[in-house]
Each structure stands twice: as C-alpha cells, then as structure tokens.
Amino acid sequence: MSKILVSGGGVAGSMTAYWLARYGFDTVVVEKSPSLRTGGQPVDVQGGALTVLERMGALDAVRARHTDRRRMSMVDRYGQVLTANDEDPSSLEILIDELIQIEHDHGEQAGVRYRFGDSITTITQHPDHVEVGFEHAETERFDLVIGADGVHSEVRALSFGPEARFARYLGCYLAFFGLDNYLGLSHEGMACTDGIGAGVSVFTVHDQNALRSGLIFKAAEQLPRHLSIQQQKRFIADHVGDVGWEAANLLERLGTTDALYFDAMTQIQLASWSTGRVALVGDAAYCAAPTSGRGTSQALIGAYVLAGELATAATHSDAFANFQRILADYVADNQQFGRTQIGFLFAPPTQELSDTNAANLAQFNNDNPKEPNLKIYSSQRPITTR
Structure with a gap:
C-alpha cells in the first residue's frame, strides 16, 4: 500500500486525505495546530464542490450547518441603508x-490518521520515496507528499522556493473574528465602507445567535508576516477606525478576542503544481483570494481530482500532470475574477452597482464554463508510486 503524507488539516488537506483513504492509500495528515482550526470566516460552496460533498456523503451535514444568510445590505456611516440584495440561493x-x-x-x-501539533521541517526526495523531517516526530519515509498547508505553505517553500516568487499581493488586508449578536440581526449581513479604502461587515451565524465580523482595508505595502495579535489589532484599528457605523463597537469587541484571522489578500501562481514526488493543492498551489468567492470550492474540487487521478493514473507523475491540466483553466478564471472583485470592495455603494455585482456573482457561480466536469473515479486500487 502506498503511503502518502498530507501537510495541512484544513479544507483542501482534509478533503484530499479523505479521498486518498477511500481509494486505499495509507494516508497521514500532519497539522501544525494542536487541534482543528476554530474561528475564521463564512465560506461559499458552489457548483462542482457540492457534487464533491455529495459523493463524500457530507452534503446533508453541510446543509445542516448552512448559515442561512438571506440578505446583504450596505449602509452609510450613519447606518442608513444604501443597498440591499438577496443572497444567491x-x-x-x-x-x-x-x-x-x-x-x-x-x-x-x-x-485517515491525523497528527496534530507538528510540522514538516525538511523534504528530501529520492527516486523511490520522500524522506520527511518533522519538528517533533522522527524522520519518516513516504511515497508521496501533498502540500495542502495554505497560502503560506511550508511544503511549497521547502520544495518549490520562497513564497515571494509565487505570491501576488492584491493591495489590501482582511481580518475576521467572532462576537455575540449584539445587533439582533436575523439571517442577514450588513456592511459599511468609506468608499476609499476601508470597510467593516457583520454576518449572522450559529442559528442567528452570533456574528462574524469582517474588517478590510487597503495597504500600500505588505506587513511583516509574524506580527503579534496585539500588533495586528492596532494595525486594523488604525485603518478602519474612521469608517463609521459600527466600526467603533466592532473594534472594542476585537480588543477582547484571542481568535483573530488576519492576512494579506494574496494570490498564488505557479507554473507547475508538482515537482517529483511532491504536489500542492488548494491555496498552497493556486489561491484565488477571498474576493473570488471560489477559494473553498476550488480547494474541494482540486482535492477530489488530485486523489482520483492518483487512484487511476499509471504513475504519480501522470496523476499530477492530469490534475493540473484538468484544473488549470478553472483556477485561472477564478483568479481573474478575484482580481476584478477588488474594485467592488471599496467603491462607493449604490443600488445599481450592488445589483450589477450580485448579477455577476450569480452568473459566475451558476454558469462557469471553465469548471471541470467531475468524473467518477471508480478505482479502489492505488497506483504503484515506486
């Protein structure tokens, strides 16, 4: 049985690992966090990604946890509604x-076997295996390594080169945190932008008993990556404090949280998503940025295709090549859409602009000719990776 290491226990890594195990691979996931991720933003799942979840047997569980947000409104700095649109069903x-x-x-x-609280420190490729060093565990041999460890992938850095070679900064930062539903909202989201370079938003979650807040702002240059959470909070406050509406209240609540997502809006672009016995999937290979609204879907679809190709192709090299060929146009389209949407984030809101953007999103979600047709991978016999 071929033994595969997946680095990263997030959306792409967990889905890749699931399908690999389904196809009979001995699959190990290493995740640097001590437990599964908590906090973070609401994400959209559309199109072929719903098919992947259905074939997994998880679609009903996902539907049961649907945030059920039905309406999105934009308000001015005084709380007056400027635009309102229904969500795409x-x-x-x-x-x-x-x-x-x-x-x-x-x-x-x-x-799937999960190993939490550890990370990869070295990757040494050999003709018939990969030798992997860990921060805590002993060095171990695997047939293949899959990097699904996000936009700041360590697997990519170790096997492909420094992040700066592949990252495209889109000129803004995004933060998310959770809080109580102090506004008493129901099945809705609200947002306010200064029309220049900063905005705040809130969305109902957890059966309308809680909110997740998004804070976004332009920044001419990228910050050092490893800021403390207090430094991140100060940077956020400096940029969104004058937006108005609920910005002051949100920043006050931000000050009390220890669970904060904060990162630059970035895309990842590589000529090849694999090298030898190492491949990348999800944001590590082709992050489209949150503005695309497709990052989660293309991670799920990519994971399904990668595992399926490994289960059916003659060699791992063929599988990796097929994986990129099948996804390449879809990924490029999503990345282009993500760059285009940046312009809508900070534009002064009008109902006409909001209607146009909603229509564009609906069309992109429901009629995307670049989305791959997902064949059923029937093989339960893993390829020989040696």
Whole structure:
C-alpha cells in the first residue's frame, strides 16, 4: 500500500486525505495546530464542490450547518441603508471551521490518521520515496507528499522556493473574528465602507445567535508576516477606525478576542503544481483570494481530482500532470475574477452597482464554463508510486 503524507488539516488537506483513504492509500495528515482550526470566516460552496460533498456523503451535514444568510445590505456611516440584495440561493455558506470538522470526521471514518501539533521541517526526495523531517516526530519515509498547508505553505517553500516568487499581493488586508449578536440581526449581513479604502461587515451565524465580523482595508505595502495579535489589532484599528457605523463597537469587541484571522489578500501562481514526488493543492498551489468567492470550492474540487487521478493514473507523475491540466483553466478564471472583485470592495455603494455585482456573482457561480466536469473515479486500487 502506498503511503502518502498530507501537510495541512484544513479544507483542501482534509478533503484530499479523505479521498486518498477511500481509494486505499495509507494516508497521514500532519497539522501544525494542536487541534482543528476554530474561528475564521463564512465560506461559499458552489457548483462542482457540492457534487464533491455529495459523493463524500457530507452534503446533508453541510446543509445542516448552512448559515442561512438571506440578505446583504450596505449602509452609510450613519447606518442608513444604501443597498440591499438577496443572497444567491444556489450557493451554500458555512463557517470554515465547521466545514473542516465535517471533513475531518469523514476522514477519520475512512481511515485517515491525523497528527496534530507538528510540522514538516525538511523534504528530501529520492527516486523511490520522500524522506520527511518533522519538528517533533522522527524522520519518516513516504511515497508521496501533498502540500495542502495554505497560502503560506511550508511544503511549497521547502520544495518549490520562497513564497515571494509565487505570491501576488492584491493591495489590501482582511481580518475576521467572532462576537455575540449584539445587533439582533436575523439571517442577514450588513456592511459599511468609506468608499476609499476601508470597510467593516457583520454576518449572522450559529442559528442567528452570533456574528462574524469582517474588517478590510487597503495597504500600500505588505506587513511583516509574524506580527503579534496585539500588533495586528492596532494595525486594523488604525485603518478602519474612521469608517463609521459600527466600526467603533466592532473594534472594542476585537480588543477582547484571542481568535483573530488576519492576512494579506494574496494570490498564488505557479507554473507547475508538482515537482517529483511532491504536489500542492488548494491555496498552497493556486489561491484565488477571498474576493473570488471560489477559494473553498476550488480547494474541494482540486482535492477530489488530485486523489482520483492518483487512484487511476499509471504513475504519480501522470496523476499530477492530469490534475493540473484538468484544473488549470478553472483556477485561472477564478483568479481573474478575484482580481476584478477588488474594485467592488471599496467603491462607493449604490443600488445599481450592488445589483450589477450580485448579477455577476450569480452568473459566475451558476454558469462557469471553465469548471471541470467531475468524473467518477471508480478505482479502489492505488497506483504503484515506486
């Protein structure tokens, strides 16, 4: 049985691991966090990604945790509604940590072994195996290594080169944190932008008993990556403090949280998603940025295709090549859409602009000719990777 290491226990890693285990691979996931991720933003699942969840047997569980947000409004700095639009019913929105939990539970049932609190430090490729060093565990041999460890992938850095070679900064930062539903909202989201370079938003989650807040702002240059959470909070406050509406109240609540997502809006672009016995999937290979609204879907679809190709192709090299060929146009389209959407984030809101953007999103979600047709991979016999 071929032994495969997946680095990263998030959306892409957990889905890849699940399908690999389903196809009979001995699959190990190493995740640097001490436990599954908590917190983070609501994410959308559309199109072929729903098919992947259905074939996994997880679609009902995802539907049960749907945030059920039905309406999105834009307000001015005084709270007056400027625009209001219904949400696209063809898309499922779920908190990212709840999606990861569902994937993890299905993966464990399929035989995936998770190792939390450790990370990869070295990757040495040989003709017939990969030798992997860990921060805590002993060095171990694997047939293949899959990097699904996000936009700041360590696997990519070790096997492909420094992040700066592949990252495209889109000129802004995004933060998310959770809080109580102090506004008493129901099945809705609200946002306010200064029309220049900063905005705040809130969305109902957890049966309308809680909110997740998004804080976004332009920044001419990227910050050092490893800021303390207090430094991150100060940087956020400096940029969104003058937006108005609920910005002051949100920043006050931000000051009390220890669970904060904060990162630059970035895309990852590589000529090849694999090298030798190492491949990348999800944000590590082709991050489209949150503005695309497709990052989660292309991670799920990519994971399904990568595992399926490994289960059916003659060699791992063929599988990796097929994986990129099948996904390449879809990924390029999503990345282009993500760059285009940046312009809508900070534009002064009008109902006409909001209607146009909603229509563009609906069309992109429901009629994307670049989305791959997902064949059923029937083989339960892993390829020989030696």
